[in-house]
Every structure is written in C-alpha cells, then in structure tokens.
Amino acid sequence: MSRINQIQKIYFIGIGGIGMSALARYFHSKNVVVSGYDKTQTQLTKALEDSGIAIHYHEDVDSIPKDVDAVVYTPAMPANHAELMYYQTNGYTVVKRSDVLQWISESSFNICIAGTHGKTTTTSMIAHILRHTGYGCNAFLGGIAANYNTNFWSSENNVVVVEADEYDRSFLKLSPDIAIITSMDADHLDIYGTAEEVENAFIQFSQKVKPGGCLITKYGLARASEFEVPDHCTYSLNDSLADVHVSNLIVVNGSYQFDVMNQYWKVDNVVLHMGGLHNIENAIVAISVAKYLKIDNEKIKAAVADFKGVKRRFEYLLKTEKHVLIDDYAHHPTELEALISGVRSLFAGKKLTLVFQPHLFSRTNDLADEFAVSLSKADEVILLPIYPARELPMAGVTSELILNKMTLVDKQVLAKEAMLEWIQVNKPELVVMAGAGDIDTLLQPVKKILTTD
Structure with missing residues (x-):
C-alpha cells in the first residue's frame, strides 16, 4: 500500500497557501479527514471551510487534532511555530508539501512545470487542455483556474499535472515524465545564495526526467548545453531557431491569433483570449505537451480558445x-x-x-x-x-x-x-x-x- 493510501486524517499548518490548499482539496476528495491552521482567513480558506474542512486562525496547541496520520507544513512557516514544534517533538509524521507531492506522484505519469516565472499559467493551460479535450488529469495548480474556480481537480486518468516549485528546492522531489522549464532567473536568493546555484537546481531538475521522458525548455536559457535529456524540445515566441515557435501573429478584437510551428507538425489559427505576449509562449508549451500526447488539433484549439486564464495572471x-x-x-x-x-x-x-x-x-x-x-x-x-x-x-x-x-x-x-x-x-x-x-x-x-x- 502506498503512503498516501495509509492516511485517514491529515493536518495542514499553513493550509491557506495556494499549493497547500490544493493538497487539502486532494485529500478531501479522497474522503480523508482534513483540518488545518492559517494565520488569517482569506477567500481560499473560506472556500475550504465551505467544503467541510475545519480551519482555525490562532496558533494554539490545544486546538489541534492529536490523532492525525500526517502533518504537512509550508516551508514559509517559522521554525518556532508552536503547533509545528508540538508535532515535531511528539513523534508525528511531519512533512513538507513537496514530500506529499512526491508520494502522490510516485506511481503516476507526471507533467511537471518549473520556472522562476510562467509556471502557474503554463500549468493551468496544460491541465485545462487535458481536461477540456477529455484526456483527463489530476491537477495541482499554483493559482485559481478561472474556468473552474479551483486550484485542484481529479481524474480517473493516472496523469498528474503539477507546478514544480523551485522554492526550498521542492521540485527536486518530483519524477517527471514531461519536464518543462520556462525560465531560471535569479530568485529566492535567500535560499540559493547566488544566481548560479539557482541555475544548478534547474539543471538538477532536468536530470529527474524519467528514462524515455521529454524535456521542454524556453529557447536561449543559460547553460542550455547542460540539459542532457535525449528528447529535448525548445520553444520561443518568434525565434525560428527554436524547435517550436509562432508565426502569423495578429491581434483580433483584443485577442491573439497565431500558428504554432514545429518541424513535424503545425497547429494553425490558434486563438488566445488571454492578454500578454508571454502568455502566447505559455500557450506554445501547453500545445507542445498536447501534441506530445497525440491530442487532436481541433480539440487543442477549442481548449485554448476556451481558456479563461488564471486569477491574478493578466x-x-x-x-x-x-x-x-x-x-x-x-x-x-x-x-x-x-x-x-x-x-x-x-x-x-x-x-x-x-x-x-x-x-x-x-x-x-x-x-x-x-x-x-x-x-x-x-x-x-x-x-x-x-x-x-x-x-x-x-x-x-x-x-x-x-x-x-x-x-x-x-x-x-x-x-x-x-x-x-x-x-x-x-x-x-x-x-x-x-x-x-x-x-x-x-x-x-x-x-x-x-x-x-
């Protein structure tokens, strides 16, 4: 039995975080008893409470459940948090969000989207296309998908689409079948120290791709020669040297219309209603994944046209x-x-x-x-x-x-x-x-x- 299936009661410290709340929804969908703490009430925590998840907003050891199988905490939580310290010193299984994602993805086909920016929209686009076309996936998003007003959904198809977070090197616990790197600029230097260490972590992430898997990266990334995955595809908005790029881009009634080109395939007259040229690049990635999975062009185009974006992304x-x-x-x-x-x-x-x-x-x-x-x-x-x-x-x-x-x-x-x-x-x-x-x-x-x- 997998570690996930052994959990009947679970507690989240920092349950209102976008990634944590997606995990809470996942366990709730599996009929696990879910409860948690967060510092303040938000729209996210209210939605969790409305679904039947118990949450409290004061740091109090007397208020926490003592009969839980696992405790999940966010790395952003202070090390001296009273509830976290109680669980850590009393023999409980206490893990980070990344550990739980590792458990969930141990036996699934995983599409993991990494990058210092662009990953949330790209993850949401990919998951939306797979859902809209009927391919199906389990989605763990770093934002609220406007089409469905949620950051998590499940499917009978054993495919996981997940945002691979570089903070705290969390993404190194994942095992991608398809890995995507949208960018690897200097960020989280409080964790990494230098820009070079950030890049090192992304190169390590690329090395996590399973044998026979695929790596998709933005064309022109620093140290691209160090990506050693045999099936490696690059993309760009308008650089024809990339494996996948856009042509015939026009603006029609406030929306973008374009063709997506590859040496072996073409998806023409794609319409994207989401603003921002960077979101066209995100769409290129999502379309590339859909083509890799052999999804029909017309279904892909219908899904992209129906994509309403992500809350707080353009x-x-x-x-x-x-x-x-x-x-x-x-x-x-x-x-x-x-x-x-x-x-x-x-x-x-x-x-x-x-x-x-x-x-x-x-x-x-x-x-x-x-x-x-x-x-x-x-x-x-x-x-x-x-x-x-x-x-x-x-x-x-x-x-x-x-x-x-x-x-x-x-x-x-x-x-x-x-x-x-x-x-x-x-x-x-x-x-x-x-x-x-x-x-x-x-x-x-x-x-x-x-x-x-």
Whole structure:
C-alpha cells in the first residue's frame, strides 16, 4: 500500500497557501479527514471551510487534532511555530508539501512545470487542455483556474499535472515524465545564495526526467548545453531557431491569433483570449505537451480558445472604453517587464499607470536595480510599501530603494489609503496592479472608484 493510501486524517499548518490548499482539496476528495491552521482567513480558506474542512486562525496547541496520520507544513512557516514544534517533538509524521507531492506522484505519469516565472499559467493551460479535450488529469495548480474556480481537480486518468516549485528546492522531489522549464532567473536568493546555484537546481531538475521522458525548455536559457535529456524540445515566441515557435501573429478584437510551428507538425489559427505576449509562449508549451500526447488539433484549439486564464495572471477586472484595470501576480523584474510589454501590445497609445507592491525585503534588496529598470518602462508608477510575508524588516530596505534607482519621472511611494485617494483624484485610464502580497485586497476599491466617475 502506498503512503498516501495509509492516511485517514491529515493536518495542514499553513493550509491557506495556494499549493497547500490544493493538497487539502486532494485529500478531501479522497474522503480523508482534513483540518488545518492559517494565520488569517482569506477567500481560499473560506472556500475550504465551505467544503467541510475545519480551519482555525490562532496558533494554539490545544486546538489541534492529536490523532492525525500526517502533518504537512509550508516551508514559509517559522521554525518556532508552536503547533509545528508540538508535532515535531511528539513523534508525528511531519512533512513538507513537496514530500506529499512526491508520494502522490510516485506511481503516476507526471507533467511537471518549473520556472522562476510562467509556471502557474503554463500549468493551468496544460491541465485545462487535458481536461477540456477529455484526456483527463489530476491537477495541482499554483493559482485559481478561472474556468473552474479551483486550484485542484481529479481524474480517473493516472496523469498528474503539477507546478514544480523551485522554492526550498521542492521540485527536486518530483519524477517527471514531461519536464518543462520556462525560465531560471535569479530568485529566492535567500535560499540559493547566488544566481548560479539557482541555475544548478534547474539543471538538477532536468536530470529527474524519467528514462524515455521529454524535456521542454524556453529557447536561449543559460547553460542550455547542460540539459542532457535525449528528447529535448525548445520553444520561443518568434525565434525560428527554436524547435517550436509562432508565426502569423495578429491581434483580433483584443485577442491573439497565431500558428504554432514545429518541424513535424503545425497547429494553425490558434486563438488566445488571454492578454500578454508571454502568455502566447505559455500557450506554445501547453500545445507542445498536447501534441506530445497525440491530442487532436481541433480539440487543442477549442481548449485554448476556451481558456479563461488564471486569477491574478493578466486578469481583467475592468475593461470599458473609459477605463481598463488589470491585475497580475508579477513580483519579479522579468515578470514585470513581460507584463508591461504584454499590456502595451494590446493597449498601444494608452498611458500605463502601474501600481506595484514589492514582495519580500530580501528580494527587494537583491533585485532593486533590476526592479528599477523594469518598472521604468511604465508611464507612471506607484510603489506600495514592501509586503514582508515570512520576513522581518531589513535595515535600509524599503520601497524607496527601488524608487530612487528608477529613471522614470512620474513615480512615488504611497501607502494603501493614499494610493486609493490618488486613484480617486486622477482616474487613470489604464491601471495595472501587480504584486504577490495583499495588493489584491485593493482591487475592488480601485474598480469601484473607476466605475463611479
């Protein structure tokens, strides 16, 4: 019997995380008794509670179940968390999310999507195509798929589509049949120390591909010569030297239409309703996987056309003649650059106002120069204070660190309330809100302001 099948009761510390909540849904679907803790109540935790999962929001050993078969915790949880320490010191099976994904994927056909950015949308596209076409898969997503309003679904087909997270080197516990690497830029330097170590981890991930498996990577990645998987396919938006690329790209009624080309096959007249040129590249990957699995062209095209995107990934909150409001999870300089480029490809001529909330003191400190370059490509920028997440403040590290390096003239740092007041006074026509913190709590107030002028 596998380790997964032996679990009848399970407890999650940090159950409200996007990856943790997907695992909680998985066990709940298997009729396992699921419960958990998180620091604050969110829409995600409310949805879990509505499904019958018990959650509490105060760190309290007296409130936790004592008869559980396994305890799962997020690496973002402090090591001195009282509940975590209780389970660790009292003989319980205490594991990270990545360990559980390893258990789940031990005996399945696995499609694992890695990358410092792009992986959530790519994972969601692949899983959507497999579901929409009837191929079937078990999906563990790092975001909420707009088509289904969930980050997890199951299938009778023993195929797992999973986001392979590089944080804490979690993805090295997976065994891909198909491995995808969308990018491997410097990030999580609090874990890796150097950009070279980040790259080393991705190369190690590529070496996890099972014999006879396939590796798909973005064309032009650093150290690409070190990828040694025999079946290795590269992709690019417009570089014909890549194995798979796009041709005949046009914008029709605010959507992209294009052909996807390979030496051996072609999928023509693909329509993608999701904005952002980077999302065309994500679609290339998803289509390549579908072709590898021998799914019919017409079914693939119908699935892509039906893809509604991922919550907080180039998500339109408002789109009228007077105002456009776009929400995106971008929290790395490369992601911001891709986001700005994507917005400009669809809204050429409109003044682009970007509201950005830096995420983590360490990332801000490590990448301040790069953030300044990317953000300066907008027309005007409002920086919110840094969202700390799991970190304590760092001396001298504030949003002003980025601001002072920016070449843009129209730039400022504003607290949340001051930002809303600025929106109220200026009513900008094209607003993009980006960040991985709690900036999403400001979306509806901004939308309300822009729809009441």
